[in-house]
Amino acid sequence: MRKSGLAAATGLGALVLLLAACGGSGSNTAAGSPSSAASSAASAPATSATAVATATKTHHATTTKPKPKAHKSVAPQPSSGDQSIPPVGTTVMIVQNSAIGYVLAEASHQVVYTYSKDTKNGKPTCTGACAEAWPPATGMPQAGPADTFPAQFGLVKNASGVEQITYDGMPLYLLKGAAPLATTGNGVGGVWHVVKLSSSDIR
Numbered sequence: 001m002r003k004s005g006l007a008a009a010t011g012l013g014a015l016v017l018l019l020a021a022c023g024g025s026g027s028n029t030a031a032g033s034p035s036s037a038a039s040s041a042a043s044a045p046a047t048s049a050t051a052v053a054t055a056t057k058t059h060h061a062t063t064t065k066p067k068p069k070a071h072k073s074v075a076p077q078p079s080s081g082d083q084s085i086p087p088v089g090t091t092v093m094i095v096q097n098s099a100i101g102y103v104l105a106e107a108s109h110q111v112v113y114t115y116s117k118d119t120k121n122g123k124p125t126c127t128g129a130c131a132e133a134w135p136p137a138t139g140m141p142q143a144g145p146a147d148t149f150p151a152q153f154g155l156v157k158n159a160s161g162v163e164q165i166t167y168d169g170m171p172l173y174l175l176k177g178a179a180p181l182a183t184t185g186n187g188v189g190g191v192w193h194v195v196k197l198s199s200s201d202i203r
Contacts, residue, residue, distance in 0.1 A: 091139030091165060095147045095201045098183045102202075104167060104195035107144060109180035112137050112165075112172040116191040120169035124158040134185075134192070136164040137172040146203050167195055 086092060093112075096105035105111045113134070115126050126134050141153035151168035158164045158171070165172045172195075175185035186194045 086142055087140075089140055090142050091137065092142050092144050093147070093149070093153060093165075093167075094144040095149075095197045095199075096181065097199075098181055098194075100183050100186060100194065102197040102199055103183060104149075104172075104197055105181075106137065106174075110174055110178065111181070111183050111185070111194055112167075112174060113185050113192045113194060114167075114170045115173060116193065118171050123156065124164055124171040126171075126173060127159045131158075131160075133176050134173040135176055136162060137174055138162060138164060141165045141167075148201050148203060149197070150201065170195075 092107035094105055094107050095102050096109060096111065098105075098111065103111055115124070115134070117125050124136065126136075136158055141155070143149055143153070149167075154166040154169070155163045156166050156171055173192075175182075175188075175192075178184060183194055185192050
């Protein structure tokens with residue numbers, strides 16, 4: 001009888017220990033749950049912040065700024081003190097190498113001519129129909145920056161009141177419709193001539 005009671009007491013004690021052990025484990029789990037929840041709650045904002053930062057970084061990496069449209073550049077404009085660009089109305093005269101040697105020409109490569117019926121320092125005599133085929137060279141004459149000339153340029157008024165360029169006192173003319181660099185007017189009628197120069201007139 002005492003043995004059965006002792007066995008029962010021992011069994012009951014083992015059950016209590018088992019329940020205590022289970023309760024402790026349950027208690028730890030219950031106690032751990034808020035801690036896990038707090039840990040999850042704490043890590044959630046960090047995870048959200050990391051996600052936002054990553055998204056922002058990705059956005060900046062993948063979004064490229066639009067390139068400015070290339071615009072065509074224009075020729076340099078002259079400043080008030082820039083003397084390298086001739087003013088409007090200037091006709092730059094150059095030494096031009098042609099099929100018949102070095103000759104006087106405008107910077108546009110139009111070769112200029114003298115008329116043998118003109119006289120030095122006199123008025124131009126090519127007028128009317130003659131001037132239509134052989135128009136006067138006009139503008140304010142200026143030597144090209146790479147050229148030197150043995151004679152001087154000047155201006156003279158023709159019969160129409162237009163100021164015509166002269167070289168060494170002789171009025172200068174162009175051949176209407178002539179191609180650049182062409183010297184086809186030289187010797188025409190025995191009265192039209194290019195102004196011959198030399199390579200030494202080029203600096």
